[in-house]
Amino acid sequence: MRTIDLRGTRPSTTELLALVPRAATDVSAALEPARALIDAVREHGESALLDQAERFDRVRPASVRVPADELEAARDALAPEIRDAALRTIERVRAASAAQVPAPERTVLGDGAVVEQRWQPVARVGLYVPGGKAVYPSSVVMNVVPAQAAGVRSIALASPPQAEFGGRVHPTIAGVAALLGITEVYAMGGAGAIGAFAHGVPGLGLEPVQRVTGPGNVFVAAAKRLVQGVTGIDAEAGPTDILVIADDAADADFVAADLVSQAEHDELAASVLVTDSAEFAARVVARLEARAEATKHRERVRQAIDGVQSAVVLVDDLEQACDFANAFGAEHLEIQVRDVEAVLARIENAGAIFVGPYSPVSLGDYAAGSNHVLPTGGQSRYAAGLSAATFLRPQQVVRYDEQALREVAPVIAALSAEEDLPAHGEAVTARFDRA
Incomplete structure (x- = not known):
């Protein structure tokens, strides 16, 4: 597995986006x-x-x-x-x-003025x-x-x-x-x-x-x-990915096992470790080699972890680790560090987040209760995983009575005139101009 060494640097978001490892897939x-x-x-x-x-x-x-x-x-x-x-x-x-x-x-905005939100x-x-x-x-x-x-x-x-x-x-x-x-x-x-x-x-x-x-x-x-x-x-789902943020308090074998678990999906799967400890990274790589060799789909796993999409990323501190993780936009993000809450507070982009040594991605794949259909390829930077909300559309139901409409009629008239859409205002005044 290749190494990306960011120690001694502070890349901008644009620079981080250029550095993140990605599989060579072109939809x-x-x-x-x-x-x-x-x-x-x-x-x-x-x-x-x-x-x-x-x-x-x-x-x-x-x-x-x-x-x-x-x-x-x-x-x-x-x-x-x-x-x-x-x-x-x-x-x-x-x-x-x-x-x-x-x-x-x-939402009641006044007497006779109601906006209902339904899904x-x-x-x-x-x-x-x-x-x-x-x-x-x-x-x-x-x-x-x-x-x-x-x-x-x-x-x-x-x-x-x-x-x-x-x-x-x-x-x-x-x-x-x-x-x-x-x-x-x-x-x-x-x-x-x-x-x-x-x-x-x-x-x-x-x-x-x-x-x-x-x-x-x-x-x-x-x-x-x-x-x-x-x-x-x-x-647009693509090959799976996992990013693990870990410090030297984590269990190297647990981390290696989790990286292998996602690598067995596909030769283009991405397994990424981000850590502030080079010594810990070396221990994970050693365990990764052993686990990759011992697993059933060893050839697939080997291709995935040796691919350009997989890497060990060395950082100066966990703040920089979070910056990298936010740029990567992982489908699955694991946090295995001493101060979990400090790291979790800085994470913005992830499909699903797995906290602590006993919350592996495999748990979410099957029995956690969370959904495993998640945005891949960095899409968690702007998209969410599958949920009930995927199948819902927010709709607003507007209910105004005559007096409530009369109260906002001047607002509508002023804005419609400014936009040179006078018929909009006339659709309101028509209701009050009758003899």
């Missing part, structure tokens, strides 16, 4: 291939989805829409320990998601669960539960068909979806699936959705960018 390069796949689905519907499955997933499903009896059978066939783990995760995520739904507010769920969403290097039943939970907590009435789910299972959605994905009461599931993946959600596929009975969420590869990210304006999206 824009995937836009035209993704556009072609989306256009094919718009024009040819189910047949295009089947052709794309055969091309990219090496299998042609018997049908794109998963039959209800297949979903029920997958649910009933879940191994008891998987069913129990899923139910416990659902319970925790449901409790945390319910807390994300704001209460309606009523209205979108009616229909499309949730994407990837199926590449791993199977992600946890992502089913993380997508579905917040939508349900927000009050979304219609939920469709897509996941790529699996050659290993004869073109069906992975049975664990299907089983957990059924466990959550989802009856509309499609064996489709990649950019075509995102296009199908956005534009609908009449031949499948797939109606267009108002928002698409869920992680995926670069073509899924490109497709999300292309369908914005037709439907809403959560974010």
